[in-house]
Structure formats: C-alpha cells, structure tokens
Amino acid sequence: MGKGWCLFFLFWPVAAVVSCAAAPLIGWSFPYDNAQAASNLGIRIDNLFYLILAITAAVFIGTQAVLVYALWHGANNRDERAHHTHGNHKLELIWSVIPGAILLFLAIYQMNLWADFRFKNHYPEAAVKAPLAEVTARQFEWRFRYPAIGKKLQPKPQPDDLYTVNELHVPFGRPVLIQLRSEDVQHSFFLPALRIKQDALPGLQIPVWFEANKPGVYDLVCAELCGWGHYKMKAHVIVEPEEEYQAYLKNLTQQQFYDGLGNIAANENGSESEAAEK
C-alpha cells in the first residue's frame, strides 16, 4: 500500500521535471524566435532566469527525492517504534546556512541588472538626451507622440509633434527612451519580446529605456487591469533599421501635415484626430 503511494508521489515530480525539460523543445518557453530576447537586457534577464531555474530545479529534485526516499523507508518501517529524536542542531545549521547563502548570492547577483534597468543614473546617456517618444496609455489604446524630425521631445505637446495610435516604430541598435504616462487609469507597458514591463501610473511620467537588437514586429500588450477592455489593448512595436525609421517619420510628417493642396504645413497644429489611423 505505502509503496504505491510512494510511486504516486514520485510520479508527479518526474512529470514536472520532464515537462520542464521538454518545454523549450516544444515551444513552451519564452515567446518569439527561439525564445531569444530581442534586447541585450532581455538576454541578461533570461540568463538570470535560467540560473534561478537551475538552482530551483536542483532544490526541487533534491527535496522531492529525499521526500520520496523518506516515505519509502517510512512505509516499510518494520520497527516497533519510530526513531526518537527532537532534532539536530548541526543539521539545522547546515540547512539554514546553505540556502541562506544561495539566496543572498542571488539577491546580490541581480542587483546590477536591476540597476541598469531602472536606476535613472544607469540609463544610457544617449537615450536620456533625446527621448524617442511619449507613450500615453488610455482605455483601451496606446498613443504615441514623437517630436518633429530634428527636434527634441518636450514635456508638453507641441504643435509640430507627430502622433500615432497603437503602432510604435523604434530603430534598432541604439538605446531609446520613452516617456510613459497614463491618461486615465493604471496600465502597463508590456513588451514580451524585449522583457520590458513598466506600469503607466496616472500622475507620473516614467522614463523607460530599451535597446532592441533584432528587427521585427512585436506585440505590445497591457499588463495591468484597466477595465473591461484590458485584454484588447493591442498594439505593435515595429523595430526597424535606423534609415527605415527615419523614412517612417518623414512619411508620418507628410501624412499628418498634408494640407490637401500638396503642401506640408509642418508648423501648423497637427490635430490628433487626423493622425489617428484606426
């Protein structure tokens, strides 16, 4: 009887480990392109993930193996009485210090990565100097505001700014910075491919930087509950080479300031509604 149960409790961790090991092979892993992050920071995050995965896998296999072994013995214990003990100080010490050391190591190990991602004084200077765009989340769409070509992004909207909805173009190969804000409730700027996530908080303007290293079209989704349409804040981030990006901006300027007579009225106010594509 007892042995059957031991097998039952053996079966499940084995299944878990096997499915985890098989996961990358059958695509149950990070999304896109061979589970490779599309940014260097993302790759570092993935590596941290794999490190933790290795540690936790070892801990998981270890604890489950010992558990099943102990159960197996306990089930077959023919002694009249169990072994009488109230504990063992040395053992307690060992199994407090070792996990403690591992955890402390993990905590310290990741600090740099976190600092690079979020500490303002670690942001790449080039990106901070010329923010790419302002991203405004609202129920239930993403709005983007680029500065006019050759100008700098101002905190307040300017008449010659360029606007798009639900489509953000980003050049690759250089770090870029967006100013994230929200017009109504809380949203979250989630770019799975780049392992970027940052909530858009009403009342704050949060700078987020990233550096895409692969061209492509990536999904941008909202990861903070923002109302009934939370699931449909669907947008794309299009990562393209610098020239294409510049061309895109030019094109956008033309579209937005076309006065219907074949002229580009670059300095008149570009109304939002005109720019809204969808």
Place this chain on the structure above:
Amino acid sequence: MSDQHDHAYVKYSSIFYALCICTGLSIVFDVIDLKKQNIIGMNGVVLLAVLVLAVACAKALFVLIYFMHLKFEGRWKYVLLSPTIVLAMGLTIAITPDIGIHYYTNEAPQIDYLEQARETAAKTDALNPEKSHVE
C-alpha cells in the same frame, strides 16, 4: 498599587498641568511663526515640525506612562508596544520614498498651477504691494 493611590493622586494633577503647559508651548511655537524664519540653517517648517512633534511625543509619553498606568505594568508593555511603534513608524518611512518624494517626474497639474500662481503673485505685487491671498 492601591496602597499608594494618595501619592498617585497628587501626581495626576501635576501630570495634567504638565500636559497643559506642553499644549501652551506648541501654541507658542505656532504664534512666533517659525515657518517663515530660517534658524540655525534649518528650514523653518522642518524646525517647527521637529519642535511640535517633540512636544507631542512628550505629551504622549506622559499620557501613556501615568494616565494609562504603563509605569506600573509588567514587561509585557514592551513586548506589545515596541513592535507596534516600530511598525507604525516603519510604515510611514517605507512609503516616503514613493509618495513623499517622487523618483519619476511628477505630472500633477498642481505644479503648473503653482507656477501660474507665482507669476500672478509677482504681477500683482508689482502693481499693488498689498498682501494677496494667492499662495
């Protein structure tokens, strides 16, 4: 304790007077209007806050120790009250970096209002030197 209650009785009234004096003291701090001054290199508001809160703590201690008889209680009072106070203060301190100070750009329109108010105040001051109510 009941054998010495006469003694305690006298004490209660002196505690009461001490509390009144403290209250008077904090009103005095308000009246001399420390806010506008800059004493010993300290921002007036901070100095005022430190002073009146110190007075408040003194008062609180009086009430706790004598009126609430903590002086006569066993050691459980420390076990109960010290974690509470640590948690209560810790809570405030822990949320200060997020809400009391803004790490990211504060977009509150009030900041613009403040700017506008300063401008108009400067204008009206130039026009008529009367005190205007605008902050």
Place this chain on the structure above:
Amino acid sequence: MSVLNPSPTGLQPITTHQSHHGPGNFITKYIFSTDHKVIAIQFLFTTLLMMIVGGTLALAVRWQLAFPWESMPIVGPWLFPAEGGQISPEFYTMLFTMHATVMIFLVIIPILAGTFGNYLIPLMIGADDMAFPKLNMLSYWFMWPSIACFGMSFTFAGGPAAGWTSYPVLADLAQAAPGSGTAQTFWLLGVTFVGFSSMMGSINYMTTIINMRAPGMTFFRMPLSIWGLFITAILQAFALPVLTAGGFMQVADRLFGTCFFYPSGLIINNADPTVGGGQPLLWQHLFWVYSHPAVYIMLLPVLGMVSDMLSCMCRKPIFGYKPMVFSMSAIASLGFIVWGHHMFTSGMNPAIGMAFMVATMMIALPSAIKTFNWTATIWGGKVQFNTVTLNCIGFLSMFVVGGLSGIFMAAVPVDVYFHDTYFIVAHFHYVLFGATLFGVFAAIHFWFPKMFGRMMNEKLGKTHFVLTFIGANGTFFPMHFLGMQGMPRRYADPYLHGYLEHLLPMNQFMTISAILMGAAQILLFINLFYSMFFGPKAGRNPWNATTLEWAAPSPPPHGNFDFVPMVYHGPNEYAVINGDKDFLMQTEKECQPPTKIITTETDTSA
C-alpha cells in the same frame, strides 16, 4: 482503537461544570452560540459553502479561457440572454474578481482562523472557551454582512471590476469602469466587514493564548498549530487595520469626493478632467502592507497544523520544534517588510524595490528550514498512509513548487517579465490551493473525529485526494508555461494577440483538469455529510495523538474538559523509548512501564 484513560496520572475529573451555564435552548446552542466549538463548525460549513461558490466562479473563468466567447453551458443562456449566453468582458472581470474575493476573504482566511483557530485554540491549550465568547460569536456573525455586501456587489450592474487588488484609479472612480459604480463600493464594504470579523477573532485568539493556557502549558510546550494560529493572529492584528484604513479612504473617494488615490487632470471615459491631488501608489502600498502578510495569514496556520499532523502520522516528534517556531516568527516578521515585491513594476522607487527584493529572498529561508524539518520528521518515521498523511505530503510537494516559483518572482528583473502573467497565477495557486487547501483537507480529516465524534471514510478520502492532486497539478502546472510565454493574467481573450494564439489547446487541457478537480470536491462533501451521521464512532483519541484536545471526549462537551488539564511536557512526544505505548500525551506525567497492560475504558463521557 485504544482509548486514553484520563485518570491514571492524577488528573482530577471535573464533576460539576464549574462556572458554566448550560448550553440553553436551540437558538443559543446552535445559532447564536458562544461556544467556540459551535462557532468553529458554523465557520466550517459557511466557508465550505463559499468554496463551492468560489470554485464555480473559477470554473466559469476557465470556461471563458478554454472556449472564449462561446455560450456557457446550462447557466449561460439564463444569465446573459442578450449576449447569446456568452460571457462579456465585464462579466469576466467580475468573475475572477469575485472568485479571488470569495476564495481569499470568505474561504481561506475564515476557514483557517475561524474554523481551526476557534476549534483548536481553547482545546489545545486546555482552556474551557475563548476569552471573549460573545466577541467570538460576533466575529462569526460579521461574516454575513460581508457575504451580503459581496453578494450585492455581485448582482449590481457590472460587478466589481478591479480585481481583488482593487487598484485605483480604476476602482476609485465610478466612470473608470462603466457599470461598476455601486458594486465596487459594496465590494469595499464587504472587505471592511470581513476585516472586522478577523479583527475580533484575532484579538480574541491572542488574549486566549496569552492568558488562558492550562497549568504547565508554557509557550514552548504549545503545539505548533497553536503557534501558527497565534502568529497569524498577531499578523492580522497589525496588518489588517492598515487595509481597513485604506479601504475607508477608497470608500470616501468613491462616495464623498475625497481624492486620496487619484491625481488631477485625468480624463477618464471622456468625462471631465478629475480634480484631485492624491496618488494611486498610496493605495498599492496600503493594500499590500496588509495583503502580503495576508498571504502568510493564509499559510501559517497550515504550517503549524501540518507539523502536528505529520508528526503524529509518522509517529515521531517533530524535528526541530524550536527552529519551527522561530522560522514561523521569522516568516511573520519578514512578512511585514516584503510587501513591495508586488509593486516592482508599478513605478515605485527602484532603490526600495531593491530592498524589498533582498527581504523577499530572505523570506524563503525560514520556509526552507520548515521544509527540511518536515522532511526530517518523515525520515525514519513509521509513516501511516491515511488520508491525512497523503494530504500533508500533497501539501509539502505543492508548497515547494509554489515557493520555488516565488523565488523567480522575488528576483526583480525576472519579475519584470513575469509580473501579471500566468506565472504569478501559477505561483499563488500552488501556494493557496496546493499548500493551504491541501493542508486544510488534511486538517479536516484529522480533526473531524474530534468535531463530530465519528471517523471519515478512508476510501472516499483517498479518492478525493488523488483526483484533487492530479486535477490541481493538471490545472496549475501548465500555468507556468503560459506565464513563460508571456500570457498576461486577467485577460478575457488572450488569443487576440498574435504571440498567444497557439495557447488555446493548453488552456483547454487546464480547463478539463479544473473540472475534474471541481468534481472531486463533490466527494469531499459526500464524505463529510455521510461520515457525520454514519461514520464509525471515534473514541477520544483515534490517532493516538498527544496534544490536549485528544484527552477530551469526542466531541467535547460544553466547557471542553471533563478533567482539569495539566501539562507536563512538549506537544509531540511520539516514539517514546520505554513506554507501554509509543506516545505520551501532554497530560501524562511519564510513561507507564511497558509491561503493565493498561485497562482501556470506553469513552467515559459520551
């Protein structure tokens, strides 16, 4: 089954019920009872009822995820005739909000503190009742206004629409979530009422444990269950007022035009810009200051009870009693300083984010100590494979999975990716369902004989365990993979997004597992009700356990003990070397020499 003879070691039997007015008529006996055991059983049935509600809501959530926008079977056409029986996105939001609310506030917290806290505390420390029996009764009856409020918010247009975390601005302003105006207010009131209920309970438990222990029951002779419940009560007492305060602020925002949680100038749903000045992050802090300790409130009693049960079922003293106590205290005190790990991506100051990350990493340490101590308790024991043990082992292996996934999220950079994806959902279902509920199942089977005087059916119990275990793993393990693939939580239709399209089959598999798991719960209910009336009679001490409650009659009478409880040693004296039996109850001064054959009396009181 050997029955303990309560008198050999000089226990004085109580002949008259001193100081105890009799139970009175039906109403004071069963409905407005002040007897902690009756209140506990009231809590038990209420929470089990609520579990059906919460579970059914979960199944509706799963239905939408597996068959998006398809008409719900049976109830759909009746609920939403207009939409052709399909779940609308608002309704989906309400579903998971209410699912979490019901499960957390009306199932897990009350079943642990309300049922087991009430039942076990006086019995295990040798008191005749709680310190404040009337307050205890009130704490049960305050559940009902809260159930009523949640019910109201459920039926109101749109339902509460902000998740169980109720983040402002969405939850704060009626125009932010169309239709949920009044519902959200009712939701907040409901939370406030459960808050009052837990508050009264926790003050009562603390007072009882501090002041009413039987002679000889020093703190370090208390069973670990009592330690777990005691620390839980402390956590609750210190953390809950903060949520109550925050809740009042949010209610004021909604009803009285205050503006604690929203800034000026928001244009929501095309309404006029808001006039405010507050900050949404403040709510998140206040909420998690309570709700992180709350997740340990949902765990610590189970940690304690599992320790006692495992020790009994392996016939071995718990390995490292004091380390167990200290690690529970460490979990509780560290639990107060890690709340920020829910807010890593919320726009909080990254420096304190780092501090919270270190604290969160460190909180795994006491959990590790506990895990290893349990394993060491099993090691070398004589394991009895009954339902109780199986659920305990189930608890252990699920807790390790849930805890280890917590480590990923504690790592801030990784959490940046995992935050608000299904990885989180996997994590907390492993700890909440996997750990806590399995612990609760074990505890129900373990203390059922004491509560009702009859044993539960083993076959049904084992079948229930196997099906639940398979169902739970089948439902919740794949959630890790969903999370890795970046599927955000709280999505009514994730398949709208290109990179998630292919996840439908996996979700369907999970839904089938969930239905299996839900169906398995029916066995539990059958077992409970069948055994209450037809189970074999249990004596005083069917498990040969050592703690005080097993020395009392089953079920214990009003006033609990028919002798004056005296405690001589620690709670888990199993495998004693030279006794006539392999355990020594806390009431027994020393073992009888093994040669002497003890005459077992049948239950004296029943």
Place this chain on the structure above:
Amino acid sequence: MGLPIPHSKLGMWLFLATEIMFFSAFIGAYIVLRAGSPGWPDDPEITHLRVWAGGLNTFVLILSSYFVVLALEGMKVENFAKARRYLCLTLLLACVFLGIKSYEYAGKFQYDILPGHIPETPRMAIDKSMREMKQVVDQRAITLSAAKLPEKTEPVNPEDTVEVAGVTDEKTEEVETPVEELRQQLQAELAAEDTPAARKKELQTYFDLGDKYRKLNDRALEESISMQEMNKELETLKQDPQYASLMAPVHFLQPIIYGNLFASVYFLLTGFHALHVVIGMLLFIIVLIQGRRLSKKWKDYVENIGLYWHFVDLVWIFLFPLIYII
C-alpha cells in the same frame, strides 16, 4: 497560565495596538501625501484652520483624560459617587469637544472647504462662482414662477436620472426645467399691467440680478476679470440689501492648490477621531446609566474605557500639531 492582568484589559491593550496601526496608516498617508505635494496649503487664512480651536480642544481632551483617571481612582476606593461625578464631567467635556469640532466643521462648510469642491486655480474659482451664481438665478426663476404657477415645478421625474441597470452609466438625458421659458413668462408678467407692485419689484430684482450675472459671466468667459475683481463684484452684490438673501449660497472662493487633498485629509483624520470620541461617549453612557447600581464589578470596565479614552486623547495630541500647526 498567563499575564497577571484580566483578559479584558489585555484584550483592550491589544485592541489599542491595532488602533495605533489604524491611525498610523491615516497619519502616515497624510504625512507622505503632504510631503509629496509641493505647495500644500498651510496659510490659516486660506485653510480657515483655527489654532485656538484646536488648542482648546486639546485642552478639553486632556482635562477629560484627567477626569477619567480620577474616576478610576474613585472606582478603586469604591467611592462610586466620585466616579460617577467625574465620568459625567468627562462626558460633558466630550460634548464640548464635539461642539468645538462642529463649530470648525461649520466654518469649513461656510467657505465650502470640502473635498471635491475646492477650485485650485483662479480660473476654476471664477468658473465655480459663476456656476453658483447661475444656480442662484435659475433657482430664483423657478421659485418666482412657482409662486404663480405651482403645478409647473413638479420635481423632475426621478426615474429619468436613475442609473439604468446594465450596460452603461449613461444617464438618460436629464429633463431640465426649461429656465429660459420661465424667464420669458416672467418677462411677460413684468410687462403686464395687472401685476401687483410688490410682485413687480421682486421680478425686477430677479432680472437685475440676471443681468449682473450675465455681464459677469461674459467677462469670465472672456477671461478679462481677475479673481480679486470677481470677488469684489460678488461682495458688492452681497452687501446690497436687495440681493443679500439671494446671494447667500454664493461663496467667496479662494483657489487653494491641493485644497481638495487637504480637505480630504482634514476630514478623514478629524472625522475618524470624532467617531472614536462618539464611541467613547457611548461607553461612558453605559456606565452612567447604571446610576446607583455602579459597583465593584465595573472597576475593570471603567479602567478599560479609561484606556480607550486616553488613546483617543493621544491621537488628538498628534493630530493637533500635525494638522493645525505645521
């Protein structure tokens, strides 16, 4: 086993610990919100906070705390008459406290310093004044015509504004009393020969006020009026005996930056404190209605409510400097 104090007292102390957490959440929220809001209003001229009122209340509470201690002394020596006397005095002082508090609240209502009501810029203030004045004028039109044609003023059908259950919050279009129509009727009435003189005078006042409003409103819309000027205009109108009674609901408005947050915090903190005072009063009343039946049995009870009352005092001791002085 346990501590050498009664359960009730231990329970009370534990409860007070939870109360400390409760108030520290409020106070902490206040402190951080204030620190995070540049330009928090602290000028008593603007916020209408009266330090003397707060100070007096502090004194009142301290005195009442002192009396509670004396009452407990009375209980200890079984001098129940003394205990009752002092408890009565405490109750009285609690009433005084609430009296002063309501005086302060009344002041806030008078200046409309209420959460959600406060304009934060001069423009908002002007707009709000104009809104209030428009309401006054329209209301006047309605009352005037109601005096003539009572059936015209049936209240708006309540069902029209009730939230329609289901999909959205959108209110069905509000059925407004067509003020413009009323105005024309009144105009005709004014012009008519047979209207009594008193009535004519009333009507004339109404039209004059209406004109004044429109002029002011035009200037407000053109943004050619400053807030000071606006307030001056309103003041002259209010001073005018003709309009004084009509203009009563119109406030002198001061823009207060972060005023709404300030008012929110003020009412939250003092409101919850006042709630605790009221609960304390109920507890005292429970003892006092025992009358002569007060006996030794009640000593613990008095001690515990005493502890509670001291705690209420303690909270105020912190609220006073935090709200009134800093």
